[in-house]
Amino acid sequence: MIIKVRVVPKSSRALVTKADEGLKVYLTRPAQDGLANKQLIELLSEYLKVKKYQVKIIKGHKSRDKLVEIIA
DSSP: OEEEEEEEOSOSSOEEEEOSSEEEEEOSSOSSTTHHHHHHHHHHHHHHTOOGGGEEEEEOTTSSEEEEEEOO
């Protein structure tokens, strides 16, 4: 399953919400040294109730708009 994700780094709280075309994820970590991407994987794994290794960013590693693959 592939999900479109819009990321908002350096937010006041970590939160996952549904958006028009996918999910909108608010992250508390900054977008440097992969910190935001790591937190994104952690939050999505909790939200979707899957293991962290099952969540993979396939496009947009350095962008706010990402494509994330959930491996079953």
